[in-house]
Amino acid sequence: MTAHIACADLVRIFSAEGVEVQALQGLTLAVERGELTAIVGASGSGKSTLLAILSGLDVPTAGSARVAGHDLLAMSTRERTMYRRRTVGFVWQQTARNLLPYLTAAENIAMSLSVARSPRRGRAARVAGLLELLGIGAMRDRLPAEMSGGQQQRVAIAVALANEPEVMFADEPTGELDEGNSQLVFDAMRQVNEQLGVTVLIVTHDQEVSSQVRRTVQIRDGRTSTEVLRSTRTDEFGVESLHAQEFAVLDRVGRLQLPQEYLTRLSMKDRVRLELETDHVQVHPTEPEQ
């Protein structure tokens, strides 16, 4: 099955006078439809750039990126506008970028609907439905300044979902929130994912969030380095336990990134020796030359 989101060798270079920054250096990622995936990485690793590209706000320098059947490198302006309108929804970290401060929650959602030219008649029902889904029906007529951080982010999620997108991106949605609100927001996202079947990609620092998603992808130096897959296992006594398995990601040509701690523990750098065993590969550090 073709992935809902498929990036292969994605490159993005920013250049200014005398300064060149390679934000993405050949990133490969595949997300299936309906998945709830978290992307983690240190600051400067390229996660925000990845989201900007996938949501159609930026254009990659090289590589390929396809989301829900749209080729992000080859889109015309018109297609891009439609893509942003109907295919993806976006939630930023700061409220100021998600909501217009002078519109109420319902009006913010209606603005999104108005941009997509959806008919006036259905708007009230849609707004009400979304607010109910996210548990913030009481916030309908309040301005953002009159809501808590968690409520604001949930309204932001509602706005992102207004035009029934196939994919929702969230860039550190809980970055400014305390633990309780973070949990609320994350629960809302999970509910959206489960009930509406929207593919959700969350970029986050937050360990709490990433520990609750099934799949976490780590980005390091502009490439995907490791993935963690979590599942719950029930043993014969009916006790549920959480299992997390960390994988290193292989790109198309077989490169992988070894975790930093492995490298430092074994003092591995420059060249390593590989040995093929029957069911695994060994990686040995080399002795420093005399």
Added chain:
Amino acid sequence: MTRSSRLGTPGLLLRHLRSGALGSLLVAVLIAAAVLAVALAPRAIGQLGTRELRHGLAQESPALLDLTGAGQLGIVTGLPASASLDELVGAGEERLQRIPEDLPAPLSEHVGPTQWVVSTTRHEGFLPHPLPLTFALTLSADLRWLDRIRFVSGSAPVSWDGTLGAEQQPPIPVAISSAAADKVQLVVGDVVGYGLAPVLITGIYEPTDPDDAYWVHESELARPMIVREQGKPDDVRVAAYVDPLTIAALSDEFAAGELSAFLEVDPSGLDYADADELQTQVRQLAATQLSLPSFGSLLFRSGLGDAVERVVQRVTAASALLALSVSGLLGVLLAVFALGVQSVIARRRPALALAAARGAGALQLRSSMVLEGVLLSIPGAVVAIALATVLIPGPVALLDVLPAVVVAAAPPVLFGAMTSPRRLRELRGDLQVRSRHRMRWVAEVAILALAALSLFLLARRGLVASSAAVGIDPLLSTTPLLLATAVCIGVLRLYPVPLLAVQRLLRTRRGAAGLLGAARAIRDPALGFAAALSLVVGISVVVFSTVMATTIRTGLVQGAQDVVGSDIQVSAAHLPAELVDRIAATDGVRGAVAIAQGAGVALTADGKETEVFVVVADTAALHDIRPDIPALTDRVEGAIPLLVSSDWSTRITDAALELAGRDADNAGEIATDAIPGATRHYVLIDRAFAADVGVNAAAPDRMLIGLEPGAAAHDVAAAVESAVTAAQPAQLRGLVVVTTAQQILDEVRASPTVAAMEGALLLAAGVSLLLTMLTVALASIAAATARNRLVGVLRILGMSPRQLRAIQAWELGPVAITAVLVGTGLGLLLPLIVTSVLDLRPFVGGRYPPGPSIDPLWVGGAIGAFVLVVVLAGVIAAAFGRRFAPAGTLKMGEG
């Protein structure tokens, strides 16, 4: 608080537009002001012409303006003495009365009916009581004479029933004016000997309306004309009325005599638009001789054409100057306009970026901005245009309203054009020192080329007599603005260079405020191109207005003095030397010089002999009050030094001349109108040599008085007048005329053009200051978010309030200082360009085209006011910006 959410698109748009209403209101007011200014300017300039025309012509005497005709009345001869008036002159009268109707419009709309008087030739008269004067009399007949006069003694004369050439003739009954009767001491009943037949005074009259133009044209009927010559008795000429029926008996005399007719011109209804046509029509009238029945003829002339031409020149010079001031101001206005538009777009950018991220298309974004533009500009523009029509009443021409409409339509268009989804992402402007946009390079080079071209064209054209310019000269109006823009472009490109040097210097020192301030000024300046241009043009307008105001004032003063000859001019019959000395010693008087003239003195030059007037004065004292005239007290190798009037000085090539047989040296030339009273073909020598050339220096008829600086001209003039009048013999007291330059200056400054010019310059400077304040405020507020973020970080790092203030000052400081320097230079350069290209003489008077006069005090004051305004605006805007920045502006990481 409950509010209802609007879900429909119009409701959402309304909410969007209502947010940030205060800032939008400011911009709306700005747009309305711009539209008002653009709507007022053409109307004001158009009105100016008409007002100046009416004012200027009203100052002229009727003798100059009226259509005056001289010729001969055709009188039907050979009719019996009992012929009726109608038979005698009926045909002529009818023809004369038809003249106004036959005139073309617009001339015909402003002339009155034909008024005419027919007179015999002048003959000597013999008074019953001999008097020390010669007496000459003319007989005049006017069909409407009885309406114009009232008799103070006696009664109206009846028609003469005598016959010319007969042996015994009854005297011709006449009526004379009371002024004439007093002069020649005649009363009712006196008989005066006269060539044709004796003349009997039957009545003495006075004009019923002495101010009527009739008495200016027929002056001899109102008062006697007295010709005075030195050494001869007065020659008195009088005209007397006869009953018109007397024409029958004296038909030959009247037919051979003179017909004087005039049509009164009323300038109060004239329109400036008709000026050219009027001049042409007056010229055509003067070129056509009118033929009257019975071999009569009449030729008109009028000074109306020349008077109109003078006004046209004045108005054209004034409009050119006005257009200049307006164009500079318009430049500032447009820059502030651009700033306002930019500020609105910047304020809307986050919302537009959000909408774009949610999938709004370019069309949707542009339409919302266009809608905002329409709402901002159209209501204000309508009010402004209506206000302009009310403030300056008059017909509304489409061409006048068009610029205002264009300005009103600009904001919606600009808003739509400058909104592009690609530009919504705030790009970091501080990554590069110099911008790399190709379009900007192209535009800058184009403007530089245009500015150079216009300067070249202007220089090539040279000084132009303003009548050649058609209305508002586009080249002269746009050159200063182009020059200012070009200079601004150059400055903005070059100004990082010294700042980089300053930054390098500051890097080696301790203290962060200066370094940070300099770095921000180079990389992320708060005032962009529009703001900098507005500042540069703003201060250059202020300095330019100040310099032009002083130039015009100096020119006017000089012009008035050129007309009068000095500060005060006295013309009287009797100016003895001790009177002159007494006046020279009066309070407030710097010097008094008497001027005498002699006529018919022989001057030999280049072997040819001509007769010249010789003007005699104490040239040492004259040089004191008229520094342009050198002192001629010392003989040059035994020859008398003299100055030759410039109307014929070019024809003399010899330096050695002979005046009345004495050796004379040609010491140079003097302007023909430099000495009042001397009009042409004269030489000036010192009083000491007067006796040598046979001119009586003891009978001067004019005196020039120079005042101490700061003396009250009117008071001194009054004192002088009373002193001079007291020194006159009784019958010559009425001839004392005292003119002050101050008086002429006041009259000229009351004329619409001068008042408009001075007002416009003042207005330009004032509005410029205001707009500068607005510029700094807008730019500062626009930079407030970035500044507040920086201030937040710096405060956490531990900067003191004093250092923070220094950083804020660095934002405004470099650009403001550069603007002041460059703008002042420009403001001082422009008057030089203007005065060398535009001849201001029709406007200010004077003999030579005025050059710019720079008063350091005024210019310093203007610059000081500007700097004060900028600082004040910066401080206020900084305080304002801080109030609106929420405490949570500071965000770590992405901001």
